[in-house]
Amino acid sequence: MAAEEAAEASLAQLTPEQRQPGQEDGDEENPEGSGGGSETAALNGVVVSEKVESNNLDAEVTESELETEEREREEESTKESDSNILDVSSDYPREKHISIQRHFADLEKLANLKEDEKKPCPLCSEEKYKACYSHKLHRHLLNFHWKVSVEFEGYRMCICYLPCHPVKPNLIGDQTFSKMGAHYHCIICSATITRRTDMISHINRHVNKGETESRFTTVPAPKYSHEVLKESATDVRVLPNYSTPQKTDSYFNPKMKLNRQLIFCALAVLAKEREPIECLDAFGATGIMGLQWAKHLRSSVRVTINDCNEKSVAMIRENCHLNKMKVKLNAKEEDGDEAMGDGEENTDTIEVTKMDANVIMHLRSFDFIHLDPFGTTVNYLDSAFRNVRNLGIVSLTSTDISSLYAKAQHVALRHYGCNIVRTEYYKELAARIVIAAVTRAAARCNKGIEVLLAVALEHFVLVVVRVLRGPSPADDSARKIRYLIHCQWCEERIFQKESNMVEENPYQQLPCDCHGSMPGKTAVVLGPLWSGALFNAGFLRRMYFEAVQYGLDEAQSLLKTIVCEAECTTLKHYSTHASWEETKQEECGVYIKTPNTSPESYLVHGKRKSDEVIRNTNKRQKAENSSEHPAFYYNIHRHSIKGMNMPKLNKFLNYLSEAGYRVSRTHFDPMGVRTNAPLAQFKTVLMKYSTPTGGQAE
Numbered sequence: 001m002a003a004e005e006a007a008e009a010s011l012a013q014l015t016p017e018q019r020q021p022g023q024e025d026g027d028e029e030n031p032e033g034s035g036g037g038s039e040t041a042a043l044n045g046v047v048v049s050e051k052v053e054s055n056n057l058d059a060e061v062t063e064s065e066l067e068t069e070e071r072e073r074e075e076e077s078t079k080e081s082d083s084n085i086l087d088v089s090s091d092y093p094r095e096k097h098i099s100i101q102r103h104f105a106d107l108e109k110l111a112n113l114k115e116d117e118k119k120p121c122p123l124c125s126e127e128k129y130k131a132c133y134s135h136k137l138h139r140h141l142l143n144f145h146w147k148v149s150v151e152f153e154g155y156r157m158c159i160c161y162l163p164c165h166p167v168k169p170n171l172i173g174d175q176t177f178s179k180m181g182a183h184y185h186c187i188i189c190s191a192t193i194t195r196r197t198d199m200i201s202h203i204n205r206h207v208n209k210g211e212t213e214s215r216f217t218t219v220p221a222p223k224y225s226h227e228v229l230k231e232s233a234t235d236v237r238v239l240p241n242y243s244t245p246q247k248t249d250s251y252f253n254p255k256m257k258l259n260r261q262l263i264f265c266a267l268a269v270l271a272k273e274r275e276p277i278e279c280l281d282a283f284g285a286t287g288i289m290g291l292q293w294a295k296h297l298r299s300s301v302r303v304t305i306n307d308c309n310e311k312s313v314a315m316i317r318e319n320c321h322l323n324k325m326k327v328k329l330n331a332k333e334e335d336g337d338e339a340m341g342d343g344e345e346n347t348d349t350i351e352v353t354k355m356d357a358n359v360i361m362h363l364r365s366f367d368f369i370h371l372d373p374f375g376t377t378v379n380y381l382d383s384a385f386r387n388v389r390n391l392g393i394v395s396l397t398s399t400d401i402s403s404l405y406a407k408a409q410h411v412a413l414r415h416y417g418c419n420i421v422r423t424e425y426y427k428e429l430a431a432r433i434v435i436a437a438v439t440r441a442a443a444r445c446n447k448g449i450e451v452l453l454a455v456a457l458e459h460f461v462l463v464v465v466r467v468l469r470g471p472s473p474a475d476d477s478a479r480k481i482r483y484l485i486h487c488q489w490c491e492e493r494i495f496q497k498e499s500n501m502v503e504e505n506p507y508q509q510l511p512c513d514c515h516g517s518m519p520g521k522t523a524v525v526l527g528p529l530w531s532g533a534l535f536n537a538g539f540l541r542r543m544y545f546e547a548v549q550y551g552l553d554e555a556q557s558l559l560k561t562i563v564c565e566a567e568c569t570t571l572k573h574y575s576t577h578a579s580w581e582e583t584k585q586e587e588c589g590v591y592i593k594t595p596n597t598s599p600e601s602y603l604v605h606g607k608r609k610s611d612e613v614i615r616n617t618n619k620r621q622k623a624e625n626s627s628e629h630p631a632f633y634y635n636i637h638r639h640s641i642k643g644m645n646m647p648k649l650n651k652f653l654n655y656l657s658e659a660g661y662r663v664s665r666t667h668f669d670p671m672g673v674r675t676n677a678p679l680a681q682f683k684t685v686l687m688k689y690s691t692p693t694g695g696q697a698e
Contacts, residue, residue, distance in 0.1 A: 097185040099123055099160040104146050107158065111137055121145075124161040150184060150199045157184050157199065164192060228322070231257060232264075232552070234295055236286045236319045250315045251374070252286045255459055256397075260289050261555035262455065263395050265543040266464050267293060267368055268550070270393050271300040272542075278302045279368035282357040282380065287316035287350075289370065291323055294348050296550060301368075304351045306360050313354045325350050358383040365389055371396040376403070376415050377434075381441035390469040393452070396438070398461045404430035420526050424491055425632045427456035427668040428534070434463050435530035439477045448473025453543070453562070454534040456668055483527035489514040492679045493632055495531045511678045533628045535566035561667045565674055568629045568662040570653050630662065633672040634682055641683075644690035649673070655689050656682070 101107045110122045118131040123145055132140070149156040159182050183192045184199040188206050193199045228237050229252065242252040271277055279301050281290040290305035305316050320327045326349040353360055361369065361383040369384050369392070371377045377396045384394050398404060403411035406422040406429070413419060418433050420426075431454040442449050446469070453464040468477075483496045485506060492512040496503075507515040507523060514522045544559040546552075564570060640646045647655070649671065656663040661677040675682065 096187065097160070097190070099158045099185050100155055100187050101158065102155055104142065107141055107146060108138065111141060113137060123158060125163060128161045148196060150196060150203065152187060152203050155187055157187055159184060229254070231288060232261070232292050234288060234291045235322050236288045236291070237315065237322060238286055239315070242286070250286045250312045252288065258457070258554045258558065259397055259460055259462055260292065261547070261552045262453070262462060262543070262558070263289065263370055264292055264296070265546045265552065265555055265559070266393060266395060266453065267301070268297060268546040269539060269542045270368055271297050275300040276302050277367035278304070280304045280306065280360070280366045281370050282306050282361065283372050284316050285312055287319045290350060291319060291325065294325060294350050295323060298348055304353060306353045306355055306357060308354065308356050310354065313352060316352050320350050320352070327352055362386060367392040369394050374399065376400040378415050378437055381438060382444065385442045385445045385447055385467065388467050390467065392467050393464060394467060395462065395464040396434070398434055399459065401459065404433060404461055418527060418529070421486070421524060423486060424635045424638050425668070428632055429526070429529070430461050431456045431463065431534060432529040434461055435465070436481050436528055438463060438465055439481055439530060442467065443474040443478045446471050446474050448477040450536065451530070451532065451534055452536045452539045455558070455562070480530060480532040481528045482531040483525050484529055485510055485523050486526050487512055487514050487523045489518055489522050490679060491638070495631070511680065531631065535562060535629065537563060537566040540566055558667060561665060564664050565666050566629055568664045568674060570657065570664055630674055630676040633666045633669060633674040634679065635669055636671050636673055636686070639679070639683055639686060641687055641690055643693050644687070645693060646686060647689045652686065652689065655685050659685055
């Protein structure tokens with residue numbers, strides 16, 4: 001070490017002219033040492049030999065050129081990455097890749113769709129997807145790009161097929177084949193990633209490192225970034241992730257528009273019976289449902305919108321001001337000068353509360369309660385029936401479809417205490433499960449129910465019931481909860497008889513003989529389920545009248561089908577004026593003034609009912625039960641005969657009706673047939689009017 005230090009000191013004393021030859025000699029004698037020295041010099045940022053006249057000149061010039069090229073590449077990559085991430089200094093995002101969009105409409109604008117003109121896909125190369133007309137391009141963008149996108153902070157990173165992510169070339173002989181692969185562009189770091197799962201993991205790593213906070217959360221979002229949606233002449237301001245419940249505080253689902261229309265029609269019918277009525281939207285979110293009630297029904301209703309989330313309550317207040325409604329908070333009315341604006345003549349007031357749904361239903365009584373939590377409603381049924389007024393209405397929307405539709409049977413057993421399997425009539429089974437839970441909750445509060453409407457569609461199960469106060473209606477309703485015997489071979493089904501005695505052979509109750517002809521156990525017991533009617537025809541006709549009056553087109557078509565289903569008929573001729581007055585008094589427990597009714601039949605709402613009213617109600621209930629619609633339905637495709645062409649559905653309904661059976665279509669299944677005919681007779685009629693596949697008559 002001392003010798004090396006002395007040599008370095010002696011070299012330092014030499015002049016540059018004297019040191020250069022010595023340096024070259026040292027390089028020739030010890031090339032390894034020169035390599036180490038050049039590396040040390042490079043690390044220290046020193047240019048070693050700028051004036052070299054040997055063969056090393058070309059190599060050094062090449063190294064300098066490479067350094068400049070690398071610097072240019074780094075500058076270009078930083079520019080690209082800066083253009084692909086959100087700008088922190090401004091409220092607007094910087095220029096990003098075209099595959100990153102907020103809404104599907106923006107992607108369509110990018111494609112510039114025009115009728116009668118072929119357009120290429122903006123996210124695919126010409127080799128991948130040729131130019132086509134607008135309807136095909138719309139379907140391509142939706143299915144191949146938008147539905148497989150990755151969502152983050154309100155943006156959608158769609159899959160991209162443009163030549164921006166080259167795949168490694170494959171060498172086959174002397175030819176080189178290279179292709180462009182599908183990939184995603186990261187909105188944070190502009191990286192290109194091929195797989196969707198890897199992209200999701202990549203985004204999660206950014207979130208775990210906290211890299212999104214400086215780019216997204218620290219920048220205050222402008223108020224005008226909130227989108228304003230309009231539904232049924234009501235404007236609501238929503239957050240960017242309004243369609244994702246896990247990522248937003250105020251959830252708004254446009255697919256539930258039909259659900260909101262049906263609930264509005266039910267409330268409008270109740271408002272015609274007595275006014276004003278106090279109604280509660282227990283889970284307000286954006287407040288769209290309560291705003292529609294107050295805006296259209298006005299002084300007939302006193303609306304209370306509740307939510308336990310503070311941000312949702314603030315959003316509800318903003319939406320009330322947006323629709324020029326006064327807001328009452330904590331029993332004190334706001335100064336509505338700013339909220340009223342141009343609509344000073346509008347004196348409608350909405351009360352907005354921030355409570356747990358169970359708490360507000362325990363503290364106050366209402367005439368109309370709607371429950372729409374995210375998932376099951378069983379946690380709120382006891383509170384809903386505790387203080388609801390006599391002859392009031394409780395409507396509830398259950399969105400726990402996986403358990404109700406027998407995909408998660410253990411969850412159905414845990415929430416509803418019900419044993420179910422997947423059947424052809426699984427949607428009606430789900431509705432009867434929910435009604436059974438509602439009946440038990442009402443009976444615990446000494447109240448009975450009358451089912452007015454039960455709808456089960458793709459995304460939700462809606463049940464609307466009227467509350468009948470007293471132990472006698474509670475007992476009558478509780479008796480309608482029974483078990484169902486379901487044959488797993490032919491899918492015949494029947495409710496168990498109302499008896500406490502143990503059946504020696506419960507298979508005898510089934511109309512089929514599968515137990516005798518098939519080995520082993522052929523049937524299962526499902527339930528407990530609601531065995532009564534699912535619809536009230538009189539109430540449904542009045543709902544249809546309200547749907548026509550307010551121009552709710554989607555609800556009109558569904559209510560037509562349900563009215564025919566409730567009456568078990570195929571007729572669809574309605575007179576919205578003449579039949580209205582005739583059907584006003586068709587409802588259980590409620591008597592409404594019509595030209596044909598006498599003053600003695602009017603019901604004064606209160607806690608007690610007279611003996612005469614109770615006797616009339618019981619008589620009419622027995623008369624209605626005799627004409628009650630049949631339980632469950634059969635799918636015509638499920639029971640078709642192999643090698644035979646079955647008749648059209650409408651013709652088959654006529655054939656069953658001519659055979660003397662009650663028959664109708666059902667909203668639960670577009671190919672379902674609700675009939676009181678046994679399954680054996682159903683198959684006999686289907687076989688009789690089916691033709692062989694070849695087209696020849698049998």
